[in-house]
Amino acid sequence: MTHQIADPVVHRDHFRDPDDDQLRLECGVCGVWGADEDEGSTIVALGLHALQHRGQEACGIASVKDTRFHTERHMGLVGEAFGGSNLSERMPGRAAVGHTRYSTAGGSFLRNIQPMFADLDTGGIAIAHNGNLTNFLFLRNQLVGEGAIFQSTSDSEVILHLIARSRKAKIVDRFIDALARIEGGYALVAQTRSRMIGARDPLGIRPLVLGRVGEAWVLASETAALDMIGATFIRDVEHGEVVVIDKDGLQSIKPFPARAARPCLFEYVYFSRPDSVVNGRSVYEVRKAMGRGLATEHEVEADIVVPVPDSGVPAALGYAQQSGIPFEMGIIRSHYLGRTFIQPSQGARQKGVRMKHSPNKAALEGKRVVLIDDSIVRGTTSVKLVRAVRAAGAKEVHLRSASPPIVYPDFYGIDMPERDQLMAANLTLEEMREKLEVDTLGFLSVDGLYRAMGEPGRDNAHPQFTDHYFTGDYPTRLLDREIEDGGRDLAGRQLSLLVSA
Numbered sequence: 105m106t107h108q109i110a111d112p113v114v115h116r117d118h119f120r121d122p123d124d125d126q127l128r129l130e131c132g133v134c135g136v137w138g139a140d141e142d143e144g145s146t147i148v149a150l151g152l153h154a155l156q157h158r159g160q161e162a163c164g165i166a167s168v169k170d171t172r173f174h175t176e177r178h179m180g181l182v183g184e185a186f187g188g189s190n191l192s193e194r195m196p197g198r199a200a201v202g203h204t205r206y207s208t209a210g211g212s213f214l215r216n217i218q219p220m221f222a223d224l225d226t227g228g229i230a231i232a233h234n235g236n237l238t239n240f241l242f243l244r245n246q247l248v249g250e251g252a253i254f255q256s257t258s259d260s261e262v263i264l265h266l267i268a269r270s271r272k273a274k275i276v277d278r279f280i281d282a283l284a285r286i287e288g289g290y291a292l293v294a295q296t297r298s299r300m301i302g303a304r305d306p307l308g309i310r311p312l313v314l315g316r317v318g319e320a321w322v323l324a325s326e327t328a329a330l331d332m333i334g335a336t337f338i339r340d341v342e343h344g345e346v347v348v349i350d351k352d353g354l355q356s357i358k359p360f361p362a363r364a365a366r367p368c369l370f371e372y373v374y375f376s377r378p379d380s381v382v383n384g385r386s387v388y389e390v391r392k393a394m395g396r397g398l399a400t401e402h403e404v405e406a407d408i409v410v411p412v413p414d415s416g417v418p419a420a421l422g423y424a425q426q427s428g429i430p431f432e433m434g435i436i437r438s439h440y441l442g443r444t445f446i447q448p449s450q451g452a453r454q455k456g457v458r459m460k461h462s463p464n465k466a467a468l469e470g471k472r473v474v475l476i477d478d479s480i481v482r483g484t485t486s487v488k489l490v491r492a493v494r495a496a497g498a499k500e501v502h503l504r505s506a507s508p509p510i511v512y513p514d515f516y517g518i519d520m521p522e523r524d525q526l527m528a529a530n531l532t533l534e535e536m537r538e539k540l541e542v543d544t545l546g547f548l549s550v551d552g553l554y555r556a557m558g559e560p561g562r563d564n565a566h567p568q569f570t571d572h573y574f575t576g577d578y579p580t581r582l583l584d585r586e587i588e589d590g591g592r593d594l595a596g597r598q599l600s601l602l603v604s605a
Contacts, residue, residue, distance in 0.1 A: 131158055131203055131204055131206065131218070131232075131233070132152065132156075132159055132203070132204045132234060132325040132329070133155075133201070133202070133203055133232040133233070133291060133292070133293045133325050134148050134155060134201070134203075134322070135199075135200065135201035135293035135295060135302070135322070136199060136200055136300075136322050136323075137199045137299070137320060137349045138198055139198045139199070139317075139318075139320045140318070140320075141198060142169070143198070144197045144199050144200035145167040145186070145191050145194075145196075146191050147317065147320070147333050148165050148202040149165060149187075149191060149202065150332050150333045151202065151324050151329035152186070152204050154329040154332035155324070155326060155329050156181060156182055157377060158204060158234070158326075159205040160181060161179070161205055161206050162180065162204070162205050162216075162217040163177075163180070163181070163186070163203065164203050164217045164218050164219050165195060165200055166201055166202075166219040166230035167199065167200035168228070168230075168295055168297055171297040173297075174194065174196065174197065175219065199300060200295065201219050201231075201232050201293050201294065201295040202219065203218035206519055215255060215257075216258040218233060218258070218260055222267075222268060224275075226274075226275045226278075226296075227297045228297055231260065231264060231293070232260075232292070233263065233292050234291040234292075234310050234312075234517065235288060235289040235516060235517040236288050236289060236515060236516050237286050237287060237288040237290065238516070238580060238581065238583055239287040239288070239581075239584055240288075240584060241584040242583050243262050243266070243285065243286070244262055247265050247266075250269075252265050262286070263286065263292070266281070266285055266286070267279055267282045275296055276346070279303070280357070280359045283303060283346070283359070283360075284359075284360070287581060288305065288309075289305050289307070289310045289516030290303070290310055291304050291310040291311060291325060291341075293312075298350055299348055300321065300349045301346065301348050302347045302349075303346045304341045304342065304344065305343065305344070306344040306360050306363050307343055307363060307367075307579050307580070308365040308366065308367045309368050309516050309579065310517060311340070311367065311371055311382050311383065312324070312325065313326065313339070313340050313341065314338045314339055314340070314347065314354075315335035315336055315337050316335055316338055320335075323341070326377060327380045327382075328376075328377040328379055328380040337381070342358070342365075343363070343365040344358060344360050344362070345357070345358055366568065366569055366570045366579050367382070367569055368569070368570045369507075369553065369557070369569045369570060369571050369574075370514075370518060372385065372394075373478055373506065373507045374415055374507075378417075385557065385558065388418050391418035391422070391506065392425075393555075393556035394422065394506040394548055394552075394553060395426070395506055396422040396423065396425065396426040396556075397422075397548055397549075397552040397553070398419065398422075398476070398546065399422070399424075401548060401549060401552055402504055402544075402546030402547075404546075405472065406429050406471075406473060407429070407430070407473070408429065408432040408472075408473055408474070409432070410432055410434030410435060410467070410475050411431075411433075411435070411476050411477075412477040412478070412489060413433070413461070414437060415477075415478040416476045416478050419478060419506035420476035427474075432464075432467040433464060434467040434471075434498075435461050435462065435464065435492075436461070436462045436463075436464055438462070461489060461492070462492075463492045463496035464496070465497060469496060469497030469498070470497055470499060471498055473493055473500065473502065474502045474504060475493060475501055477505055478506050479506070480509075480510070480527060480540075480547075481526065482521060482527050483536070483539060486540050487540050490541050491541065500543045501541075501543055502542060502543055502544045503542040503544070503545050503546075504545075504547075505546070505548065507547070507548055507553060508547050508548055508550045509529075510526050510529075511523070511529040512573050512575075512578075513573070514572070515578070515585060527539070528547075533545060550574050550575060553571075554568065554569070567579075
């Protein structure tokens, strides 16, 4: 039979500011097992601080001591929620798991903050999830039809229900049973009363790393979190791997058929911290290589290279090095704007980019400027920056994007607009240039991005990375979206949605 979604919950966050052109990843995760007495929550809080860039909307930690769980979930930043000196007293235990989030599945509600916790017949379990399930609504609809009661609108709660309903005897087998039913991109860290479990989706779309600090084991979204807590990087959790850590050490399980990895390219373009190493590649060096490739593909006569800070800085350095054009900080970013800053009027809200980014007139006046950004989404922020650079006296502005044109939305954990709002999906290059009010416009090619990753180019038969936002080549089925669109994919092709009950 064909399954329809009855009374659907919010799947993507439609509440973002329409003038906000920043891409956001759903979240970051961190867990520790075997820390010094009652230090688990403190270590996790430090790790989450290093992952704050992955989610600034809310955060949470769950610790366990003597089989008793202690959980706190808060709106706001990690330092505001967990910065007190009494954290180990509030949340004791040698094991803890934490999460920092933006919302892409579900809305901005306290009930959606992770880690999510449940009492099962095997004991308590807390779970933190980075990514997005592409069959979340389908599974949720099934579970509700079977009598499940949901306390949130988050796709992560589906995983808890699947674990609870598994007929396997052991918690690890129940966890794997749940993984067999979910689709999409995910990195999971779960804490039970006697073990920590980590898992990465079969394609490795979302990152997860393993480290050690003293005798303790650490799982985290990025190596930057390991650096923050003084942990040693051991290795990446492999795609499709489940790691189980308990008093006997670490066990690796690979429960699913082997598949070629396809990690997300946007981890390198934008999301990961530049000082992180993701899947064996330095994010900083990849971004510089993107800039060098951009300079080779889109030469221009200019006086200075200016990054859009902060994420455009490494690519701009690479562009300047390759082209020989001097690098200048022509735009200064404020790092001290509170996330809850009240803008009293529509006019003030529209001027928000000037509060975040201010042109440096001394560097820009009378210059031909190459402006380097990591990506261009809707173009709303870009055109404001271009106008500000021109107002500061720039003679010419040549805009360069260190990633290819974004023409398709994401469904694996990136809060990305729908296709009709993506500038490159609706305008020609010349129309984009005119809309952005620049003298010239250039994007790094898809093959150029692959070369920056150390590959000779994109293997179209067997793509090495997840790159659907540039190519439309989604690495998994998008069941929820296909049902929503009446059985058609994003290109309008009719798909078979017959799913056994």
